[in-house]
Amino acid sequence: xxxxxxxxxxxxxxxxxxxxxxxxxxxxxxxxxxxxxxxxxxxxxxxxxxxxxxxxxxxxxxxxxxxxxxxxxxxxxxxxxxxxxxxxxxxxxxxxxxxxxxxxxxxxxxxxxxxxxxxxxxxxxxxxxxxxxxxxxxxxxxxxxxxxxxxxxxxxxxxxxxxxxxxxxxxxxxxxxxxxxxxxxxxxxxxxxxxxxxxxxxxxxxxxxxxxxxxxxxxxxxxxxxxxxxxxxxxxxxxxxxxxxxxxxxxxxxxxxxxxxxxxxxxxxxxxxxxxxxxxxxxxxxxxxxxxxxxxxxxxxxxxxxxxxxxxxxxxxxxxxxxxxxxxxxxxxxxxxxxxxxxxxxxxxxxxxxxxxxxxxxxxxxx
Amino acid sequence: xxxxxxxxxxxxxxxxxxxxxxxxxxxxxxxxxxxxxxxxxxxxxxxxxxxxxxxxxxxxxxxxxxxxxxxxxxxxxxxxxxxxxxxxxxxxxxxxxxxxxxxxxxxxxxxxxxxxxxxxxxxxxxxxxxxxxxxxxxxxxxxxxxxxxxxxxxxxxxxxxxxxxxxxxxxxxxxxxxxxxxxxxxxxxxxxxxxxxxxxxxxxxxxxxxxxxxxxxxxxxxxxxxxxxxxxxxxxxxxxxxxxxxxxxxxxxxxxxxxxxxxxxxxxxxxxxxxxxxxxxxxxxxxxxxxxxxxxxxxxxxxxxxxxxxxxxxxxxxxxxxxxxxxxxxxxxxxxxxxxxxxxxxxxxxxxxxxxxxxxxxxxxxx
Numbered sequence: 001x002x003x004x005x006x007x008x009x010x011x012x013x014x015x016x017x018x019x020x021x022x023x024x025x026x027x028x029x030x031x032x033x034x035x036x037x038x039x040x041x042x043x044x045x046x047x048x049x050x051x052x053x054x055x056x057x058x059x060x061x062x063x064x065x066x067x068x069x070x071x072x073x074x075x076x077x078x079x080x081x082x083x084x085x086x087x088x089x090x091x092x093x094x095x096x097x098x099x100x101x102x103x104x105x106x107x108x109x110x111x112x113x114x115x116x117x118x119x120x121x122x123x124x125x126x127x128x129x130x131x132x133x134x135x136x137x138x139x140x141x142x143x144x145x146x147x148x149x150x151x152x153x154x155x156x157x158x159x160x161x162x163x164x165x166x167x168x169x170x171x172x173x174x175x176x177x178x179x180x181x182x183x184x185x186x187x188x189x190x191x192x193x194x195x196x197x198x199x200x201x202x203x204x205x206x207x208x209x210x211x212x213x214x215x216x217x218x219x220x221x222x223x224x225x226x227x228x229x230x231x232x233x234x235x236x237x238x239x240x241x242x243x244x245x246x247x248x249x250x251x252x253x254x255x256x257x258x259x260x261x262x263x264x265x266x267x268x269x270x271x272x273x274x275x276x277x278x279x280x281x282x283x284x285x286x287x288x289x290x291x292x293x294x295x296x297x298x299x300x301x302x303x304x305x306x307x308x309x310x311x312x313x314x315x316x317x318x319x320x321x322x323x324x325x326x327x328x329x330x331x332x333x334x335x336x337x338x339x340x341x342x343x344x345x346x347x348x349x350x351x352x353x354x355x356x357x358x359x360x361x362x363x364x365x366x367x
Numbered sequence: 368x369x370x371x372x373x374x375x376x377x378x379x380x381x382x383x384x385x386x387x388x389x390x391x392x393x394x395x396x397x398x399x400x401x402x403x404x405x406x407x408x409x410x411x412x413x414x415x416x417x418x419x420x421x422x423x424x425x426x427x428x429x430x431x432x433x434x435x436x437x438x439x440x441x442x443x444x445x446x447x448x449x450x451x452x453x454x455x456x457x458x459x460x461x462x463x464x465x466x467x468x469x470x471x472x473x474x475x476x477x478x479x480x481x482x483x484x485x486x487x488x489x490x491x492x493x494x495x496x497x498x499x500x501x502x503x504x505x506x507x508x509x510x511x512x513x514x515x516x517x518x519x520x521x522x523x524x525x526x527x528x529x530x531x532x533x534x535x536x537x538x539x540x541x542x543x544x545x546x547x548x549x550x551x552x553x554x555x556x557x558x559x560x561x562x563x564x565x566x567x568x569x570x571x572x573x574x575x576x577x578x579x580x581x582x583x584x585x586x587x588x589x590x591x592x593x594x595x596x597x598x599x600x601x602x603x604x605x606x607x608x609x610x611x612x613x614x615x616x617x618x619x620x621x622x623x624x625x626x627x628x629x630x631x632x633x634x635x636x637x638x639x640x641x642x643x644x645x646x647x648x649x650x651x652x653x654x655x656x657x658x659x660x661x662x663x664x665x666x667x668x669x670x671x672x673x674x675x676x677x678x679x680x681x682x683x684x685x686x687x688x689x690x691x692x693x694x695x696x697x698x699x700x701x702x703x704x705x706x707x708x709x710x711x712x713x714x715x716x717x718x719x720x721x722x723x724x725x726x727x728x729x730x731x732x733x734x
Contacts, residue, residue, distance in 0.1 A: 055731025062729025223731060242621060247614025252734055254609060254647055259726055261648070262655040273644030280621055280647075281628070281640055288629040359626055362429025364422025364590060367619055 001160070002047050006034065016042075021101035021313070024091065028099025036162060039099040043088050048095060048125055049162035051082055051155070054212060054222045058259040060197060063223060064190040070217045072190075073167045074199065076183040077210040077224055078152045079142050079233070080131025085109065086159070087118035094130075103317050104136050104303060107310035112151035117177040127155035127164075129182070136303040136314065136343075139237035143207040148304070154182045154212065164220055185211065196225075197264050204229045204267055228267050231257040232279050239283035240297050244326055244349040288356055296353040298329070298346035305341040308333070314343065325350050368527070369414050373401065383409075388468035388680070391458065395466025403529060406466040410455050415462060415492055416529035418449055418522070421579060421589045425626040427564060430590060431557040437584045439557075440534045441566065443550040444577040444591055445519045446509050446600070447498025452476065453526070454485035461497075470684050471503050471670060474677035479518035484544040494522035496549070503670040503681065503710075506604035510574040515671070519549045521579065531587055552578065563592075564631050571596045571634055595634050598624040599646050606650035607664050611693055611716035655723055663720040665696070665713035672708040675700070681710065692717050 007027055010016035015031045027042040029050060037050030057063030064072075083094040083105050092115050094105035109115060118124060132149035133141050153174055156165040165173070174181045185199055200211065210226030231253045238245050257276070261268060287297045305311040311333055318328040331344040359365070374394055377383035382398045394409040396417060404417030424430030431439075450461040450472050459482050461472035476482060485491060499516035500508050520541055523532040532540070541548045552566055567578065577593030598620045605612050624643070628635060654664045672678040678700055685695040698711040726732070 053733045055733050057729060057731055058726035059729050062727065063731070064729075066729040067731065242618055247618060248734070250617065251609050251614060254651070255722070255726075258648055258651040258655055259723075261652055262727075273648055274641040275644065276647060277640030277643035277645075280643060281625055284621070284625040285628055288625055355622070356626075359425040359622075360429065360629075362424060362426050362431075362433040364424055364430070364434065366420045366422050367615070 001045050002042055004045070007042050010034075019100060021093070021103070021106070024088065024093070024101070026101070028095075030099075039095075039097050040162075041084075041095050041099045043086075046159045047162075048084055048086055048159065049157055050099065051084060051097060051127055052162075054224045056256075057223045057225055058256060059263050060193040060225060061263060063225075064188075064193055064196070064213075067221055067223050068190040068213070068215050069219065069221070070215050071187050072213045072215045072221075073187050074185040074196065074211045074213055075154055075167075076152075076185060076203070076208060077212050077226065078129040078131050078145075078154075078182055079138070079140050079209040079230065080129035080135060080145075080152070081137050083128060083130055083151075084157075085113070085126040085128070086124070087115070087122055092118065100317065103310045103313035104305070105130055107305045107307055107314075108149065110306070112149070113153075113179055114177060117173075117179065121173075123159040125157040125159060126153055126179075127157060128153035128180075134303050136301055136318075136345075139299055140233050142209065150180065152180055152182045164214075167214055167216065182212075187216075188213075197266065200225065200227055200264065201266055203227050207233065209233075226256060226260070228257055228260055228269075228272060231260075232272075232275050235276070236279035236283060239280055240287035240352065241299075241326075241349040242284055242352055243355060244351045284352075287352070288360065291353070291356045291360060295357060296348055297356065298348045298353075300344070300346055302342065302344045304336075305343060306339075308335070308341045311341045311343045315345075318345070368412050369409055371412070374409050377401075386467060388460070388470070388473070389458075391455065391460070391468070393468070395462075397466075406462075406464050407529075408451075408462050408466045410453075413526045414529075415451055415453055415526065416524050417466065418451060418464060418494055419529075421591045423623075424590045424592055425623060426630050427560040427592060428630060430592075431555075431560055431563070431580075434588055434590050435557040435580070435582050436586065436588070437582050438554050439580045439582045439588075440554050441552040441563065441578045441580055442521055442534075443519075443552060443570070443575060444579050444593065445496040445498050445512075445521075445549055446505070446507050446576040446597065447496035447502060447512075447516075447519070448504045450495060450497055450518075451524075452480070452493040452495070453491070454482075454489055459485065467684065470677045470680035471672070472497055474672045474674060474681075475516065477673070479516070480520075480546055481544060484540075484546065488540075490526040492524040492526060493520055493546075494524060495520035495547075501670050503668055503685075503712075506666055507600050509576065517547065519547055521549045531581075534581055534583065549579075554583075555580075564633065567592065567594055567631065568633055570594050574600065576600075593623060593627070595624055595627055595636075595639060598627075599639075599642050602643070603646035603650060606647055607654035607719065608666075608693075608716040609651055609719055610722060611718045651719075654719070655727065658720070658723045658727060662724060663715055663717075664723065665715045665720075667711070667713055669709065669711045671703075672710060673706075675702070675708045678708045678710045682712075685712070 015033045016027050016029050018027050029040040032038050037052045039050035041048040082097045085094045092109050094102045096102045128151050131141050132145045134148040156170050204227035207229045209230040213223045215221040329346045333343050336342050382400045383394050383396050385394050396407040399405045404419045406417035408415040449464045452461045459476050461469045463469045495518045497516055498508050499512045501515040523537050571594035574596045576597040580590045582588040696713045700710050703709050
């Protein structure tokens with residue numbers, strides 16, 4: 001139970017905002033406060049702890065030594081979006097990283113997991129990644145998740161307690177209820193960077209995003225490390241939105257790629273440079289060619305909802321949570337033969353759209 | 368003759384600054400003002416007009432039509448730094464784009480050109496590019512200028528008159544005095560984008576930076592257009608200074624490259640994507656590897672001066688005109704057997720130096 005006057009204070013200090021979904025009122029933290037991470041949700045007097053950021057290491061050799069004092073588990077990092085799933089007053093809800101109810105994930109929960117675990121464990125907070133080409137937020141998806149969307153669970157918490165269940169206990173519980181866990185890749189020590197690197201080589205060849213490393217024991221220390229393949233995929237995914245993304249999107253990833261190669265020459269592949277060059281040229285080139293007809297650069301999304309009202313809530317959610325000037329434009333919402341409501345929409349990149357139009361028409365630029 | 372009270376006003380309004388070189392006092396415009404471009408220099412009551420920016424076009428087909436009303440001349444764009452050379456009270460001086468006396472170019476003027484033209488044409492302002500591996504400002508240089516530095520003249524002006532001499536007249540005058548002009552590539556009309564593109568293909572294969580197009584007649588309309596090769600060279604030149612450059616350095620060039628390819632599929636080469644990828648990976652990878660010993664990322668410069676005092680003035684000039692946090696660190700200044708003073712210095716990139724150190728030591732980053 002969280003003290004209601006504490007939440008009131010957080011609201012007054014502009015560290016929290018009131019939200020609602022259908023009839024359900026909740027408060028989300030817009031900043032870390034009082035030991036609760038940003039994105040923590042207060043709901044019916046209880047807290048759904050925010051999912052804390054995991055620090056990235058760019059050198060395994062030093063990073064493992066520096067951060068891990070006990071053996072750690074290596075779990076597959078999935079290229080999707082982070083959700084926390086809870087049962088509240090007989091309703092199953094999925095919250096986004098920022099602490100909004102995600103209308104898409106909430107709608108599709110019965111497709112993503114068997115929800116009966118909440119009958120026995122009503123105070124569980126299930127943390128996972130929703131990934132696949134049918135997701136409404138991200139351009140990329142793991143190569144082996146090539147149909148619709150799936151949930152991959154990577155942590156369990158409980159209401160009011162910002163700690164994670166131990167890895168082994170979590171595996172047992174998920175297995176008992178037949179719930180989908182992120183792939184597990186073994187237990188390592190800090191003096192085994194070579195073994196982790198060998199594993200990364202395998203994941204890189206399969207196009208997997210990377211690893212999350214989780215220390216055993218009370219410290220709950222974590223770190224993440226990605227593959228070269230995932231860097232190139234990320235750059236390609238947003239290559240045509242070059243100037244609508246923060247410039248760090250590109251520079252951070254180039255730096256990551258180089259530091260991975262510096263440490264792991266075994267991850268070098270003859271075609272890597274050509275793939276990187278193609279990731280930076282081809283999507284933007286295709287966008288410039290298409291621009292003559294479309295006059296804009298946009299990514300097309302298609303996602304399915306069980307109920308029309310949730311699709312409409314999702315449209316409202318996109319309007320409320322814009323990513324800077326990038327906006328979404330709904331194309332259609334129609335019921336398919338299987339009963340699902342199919343929403344199609346575009347994410348439009350206004351800066352590159354305008355600039356391409358300008359340059360293709362012959363304008364001069366003084367740069 | 369420029370009204371001294373006008374210059375006083377410009378100083379009061381913070382649009383101009385007083386400078387001096389040796390005993391010579393001058394004022395430079397730090398902003399465009401009253402028809403004079405930024406970088407205009409007032410010297411002994413006369414104006415050395417600033418060299419105006421030339422707008423870049425990214426689509427020839429439309430750009431030529433839109434900007435040129437008369438035939439235009441195509442001149443080679445040289446990858447160097449812009450100077451204006453004048454004679455003032457028996458001293459020959461070279462000014463930088465910003466309106467500083469450049470101690471390096473001023474020192475080396477007798478090596479760069481035959482200065483006797485000023486005996487006959489004392490009010491001439493000679494505009495050109497100084498390029499080559501011995502230049503103290505730029506990392507890159509044209510592939511065919513592979514030794515020391517040269518001057519390539521591309522415009523002539525006169526004191527107090529912010530206009531360019533007509534191309535044909537300029538060619539004649541430079542030829543008469545045996546002065547080095549930028550390579551000339553012919554006269555075209557706005558309806559000949561194909562011919563200009565064919566020329567660009569040739570220049571691209573030779574690694575030339577691009578073209579400056581100059582309309583005949585009174586309008587003095589100009590435009591520039593670069594080659595894919597020059598974009599890749601630029602990116603490679605600063606690839607290891609990834610986060611010390613403005614992010615637009617990288618994004619603008621990627622956009623240029625793509626728009627060139629969009630318009631001119633003939634400029635596609637099978638190896639272009641691999642070259643782009645290598646330009647973005649290899650310099651930074653080499654810097655990360657070297658960082659273990661050097662603990663910094665720096666570019667090494669070596670340039671020669673005729674007089675020691677000018678080398679010292681140049682060192683002072685570097686200190687006065689820093690490029691954001693990028694700083695220069697002198698390594699040595701020694702007289703060689705040929706009598707020249709050889710200055711070696713490093714341009715140090717502090718942000719990437721610090722970040723690489725941090726990451727290579729295993730630090731975690733929350734990005």
